[in-house]
Amino acid sequence: xxxxxxxxxxxxxxxxxxxxxxxxxxxxxxxSQPDMSAVRIEWKDPExxxxxxxxxGFDEDFRDNVFFQLEKHIKKIAKQLPEGQRLKMVxxxxxxxxxxxxxxxYGFNGGNDVRIVKTxxxxxxxxxxxxxxxxxxxxxxxxxxxxxxGFQQRVSRVFRSDPLxxxxxxxxxxxxxxxxx
Numbered sequence: 401x402x403x404x405x406x407x408x409x410x411x412x413x414x415x416x417x418x419x420x421x422x423x424x425x426x427x428x429x430x431x432s433q434p435d436m437s438a439v440r441i442e443w444k445d446p447e448x449x450x451x452x453x454x455x456x457g458f459d460e461d462f463r464d465n466v467f468f469q470l471e472k473h474i475k476k477i478a479k480q481l482p483e484g485q486r487l488k489m490v491x492x493x494x495x496x497x498x499x500x501x502x503x504x505x506y507g508f509n510g511g512n513d514v515r516i517v518k519t520x521x522x523x524x525x526x527x528x529x530x531x532x533x534x535x536x537x538x539x540x541x542x543x544x545x546x547x548x549x550g551f552q553q554r555v556s557r558v559f560r561s562d563p564l565x566x567x568x569x570x571x572x573x574x575x576x577x578x579x580x581x
Contacts, residue, residue, distance in 0.1 A: 439478045441471050442490045450495040450524070466496070466564065473568045480580045484534025487579065495524040497551055497566040522549045523566045531579055546574055 446452065452463045478487050498517035530541040548554070548570040562568065 438481065438486055439471075439475045440486070440488045441467075441474065442488075443467050444490050444492050446494075449493050451499070452494050452496060466494075469564055470567060470571070473564075474571060474575070477572050477575050477580070481531070482533075485539060486532050488530045488532075489527050490529075491525060491527040493524070493526040494567075496564075497521060497523040517552075517566075519549075519552055522547060522551050523570055524548075525567065525571065540579070544574065546570055548573075 446463055446467070449463075452459070452466055474487075474489070481487065496515075498515040498521045500513040501516050502513055524545070524547045526543075526545045528541070528543050531539040533539050548566065551566040551570065554569060554573075
């Protein structure tokens, strides 16, 4: 995995030359897995999502890893829900921060594209959710269209090296404000 950072005209340029977002193979050991029964996430029609594209052209593998990393983070935060509560999410669209551009526009000689992160290319996710209690009664539900237009000003040091830091921070803020009181 190689991530290359350059500041070009105030833009952060990130070139990922492997399929994995800053991680080696996903850790699927028993102890690394969050409680699967408390959270269920469906990625509905992901081929129609606005932007979950890889810089190296392996979109399906990249998309699967994005989903894995986001689910892992959501499940980690959901451990703070009251015991017995269950969260179901149906994600209908995802737009990662930044846009893909041909690498040659930014001085990279390889055939790879680069993800350019500018303030106008903020992260966005649309989903429906249901939070139920231990008897299955509805606690809260709704449709969300999260957008974080100030994403570059809000990210903490905890996520600084994570390629999905903007998306994770946006979803975590929503979960803490809406589900974890």
